[in-house]
Amino acid sequence: MTKKSRKNPPSSQGGRTVIKGSDIFVSALENEGVVYIFGIPGEETLDLLESLRKSKKIKFVPTRHEQGAIYMAANYARLTGKPAVCLATLGPGMLNFCNGAGYAQLNGMPLVLIAGQKGIKSRPQAGFQRVDAVATMKPLTKFAMQIASKEMIPSTVREAFRVTKEGKPGPVYLELPEDIAADKYEEVVALIAPHQRDLPIASDTALDRAAARITTAKRPLLMFGAGASRAAVSRPGSTAEMAQFVNRTGIPFFTTQMGKGAVPENSSLYIGTAALSGGDYVHTAVDEADLIITIGHDTTEKPPFIMKPKGPKVIHVDDTPAPVEQVYFPQLEVIGDIGPALEALADRLEGKLPNAGGLLPLREEILSRICNGADDASWPVTPDRLVHEVRKFMRESDIVALDNGQYKLAFARSYRTYHPYTLLLDNELATMGAGLPSAMMAAMINPERRVMAVCGDGGFMMTSQEIETARRLKVNLVVLILVDGSYGMIGSKQAARGFTDFGISFGNPDFVKLAEAYGAKGTRVETLDDLVPALEAAFEGGGVHLVALPIDYRIDELRSGKAKPPSA
Known part of the structure; x- marks a missing residue:
């Protein structure tokens, strides 16, 4: 089999050149410069996966959950400015994209979501797993469309990539039904070349x-x-x-x-x-x-x-x-x-x-008031002291990726940054669970830099399964897990309003054993003096390393009125 430049990969049947809808689709993605697709395979995307397998330009990266895939893709877009792509199957897979679609929409990340669907020419499985995905995705994206024929593929893919970058960037959604992907054709479908578009100049x-x-x-x-x-x-x-x-x-x-x-x-x-x-x-x-x-x-x-x-x-x-x-x-x-x-x-x-x-x-x-807590020697560590120690340890171009929790306020306020996106955080959807995948993406495309994920124990556990993906990708990544056994931000807000703690406490696994179960390394920090040496050893050892650190958000001080609540 040969692969012609800017054409659909052909196969031969009885001397005839035959292509599939999925071949046209992958060629259109290559035409847009796509390098990675993050996702989970499904029955309705089998032809598309086979066409991806034959691609010499696109690498498919399987993840352990669709949210992990979409957070990774979204942060590829954030860090490079280029549209990123993620893949899911129909129904249950596509619905797992919803949180990430909102994340990309509010944060302005150019992202192309692709999902399969049951065939549209016949319905041998009736309504099994079938939901109106296009209608579901319309409010969460800038553009959502089902591809109903091979002739639609080049123009629809080109339009999707145009829209994702137009104005404020954001996600778009394409649905490729399995029968359109599997259909065979004898003619080559012409692709549409992208072109540069410049922003207007102020008057x-x-x-x-x-x-x-x-x-x-x-x-x-x-x-x-x-x-x-x-x-x-x-x-x-x-x-x-x-x-x-x-x-x-x-x-x-x-x-x-x-x-x-x-x-x-x-x-x-x-x-x-x-x-x-x-x-x-x-x-x-x-x-x-x-x-x-x-x-x-x-x-x-x-x-x-x-x-x-x-x-x-x-x-x-x-x-x-x-x-x-x-x-x-x-x-x-x-x-x-x-x-x-x-x-x-x-x-x-x-x-x-x-x-x-x-x-x-x-x-x-x-600025002096911001530094007031930098020398706090109490244990467990406070957020202000943590930020002070991490800032001393990380170099100017290194990357810290935050999940969402009370510690994010201290990092935003006190962690000095010197280059764009060296502190990755989300203050728009502010979803939990994105910290680990965003750090994985940063480490994947910046292997020369130190990359650290900082996650609360609640947010980390929402996507912790992606530690296996990080190990498989062979990235160098330190994951600092802040352990307090509760949803700390909500606890602080309850305290600020005089409410009793309710619904915020949970148990945790042994994070060191969890790391080892995934084939990663794990360290438990037990004194303040051990923090920096533990981080140094984690980075020097390479690979994926989880560091569990107890943290004190000072909720008792909020209850007594001695501290300011984390919102205003």
Whole structure:
């Protein structure tokens, strides 16, 4: 069998060239530059799997659950800016994609979901395993369609990949029925070549209007959000343009959780990260500002501040317009490719902002308050001390991937980042269970960096089976499991509202034995002094290593009123 460039892989039957619908589909995926497909095989995708087996360009990576597959694919998209692909069978497999589809939709990750379906030309199994998958996926994706003929395959696949990157990136869904995949054809179906599409450039009128408003501000403040991080990956030149804008204007900046790393946080103009919506350390500056310039703010992220009619004015700079929200309604907008927009805006502002540093006197106090718990020597370890130890240990370009839990607030607030997506977290769907697969993906495509997953014991157990996948992929990965035997974030919220603990406690396996059962390594940390040596040994040993660490979220202090609740 030979494989012709940009054509469907043929087979021969009695001298005739024969192709299947699944061959056309795989050729269309190759045409889009797909390298990996993550997923679980199924009866309704057998022909598609056979066509993938014959592909010399695409590697199929089996996972242990569809959520593991979709989280891995979504983070491939996040880290590379390229559309990623995951595969499931019909019904039960497809439905397991739902959480990950919401994760990709809110976080702006370009993702193509593919699932099989029973045949559509006849129904020999009646309604067995059949659900209306397209209708299910429509609210969770930007585009959802069933492929009903081979002629539809090239244009539908091309449209899916176009839509996944259009505007704010997000997931799309394609359903390939088993009879369409298995059908044989004698003619070659032409593919459609992708083409480059550039973002629009902000208008001079909008830039002039924004520059005039910034020039008159007494206490301006910059904020970098999720869209800034996406821009830094999809167009790497944006990273330098954002940092240069900060330096050329001299305006202090803070970030949202999802904006961390868009501009290096070792800058003398960095003033903090908003871990909460209000009442956090950085809000000392936010509340004093008379103008906030938000760069790449995405309102699917938990609000980094709450706009009020009599509060600071807001200028929205992004490649997509701002929706009008109860808590976010900017008075001016600069819409276009973020990097060039900031460069053009800096040209109008450089040297013309006598009040650029109006909020800088607050910086030292804000950052010193963030470090208050860094030397806490109590045991079990506190989140603030944990972040301090991990930051000392990880290099600037290394990657920490967080699951979701109370510790995420401490990392967002105190873990300084110097490059985009070196702290991987989710502040949009904020789902549990994504931390381990996201770290696996980071380790898979960045083998030269140290990668650590930080997971609560609740979130880790939701996708812990993917440890086997990590072992099979031979990645080097340290998984730090924070053990308190409860859903700690919910416990802290119950405490903050004066409620009694209820429904939050659970038992755990022996994590060291669990690691060993999967063929990985395991360590239990029993004193604070053992933490850094345990992490060092885990990284030096290579492979997959689970480190179990007891943690104290200080819920008792919340109940006594001595600590601030983890939300505002």
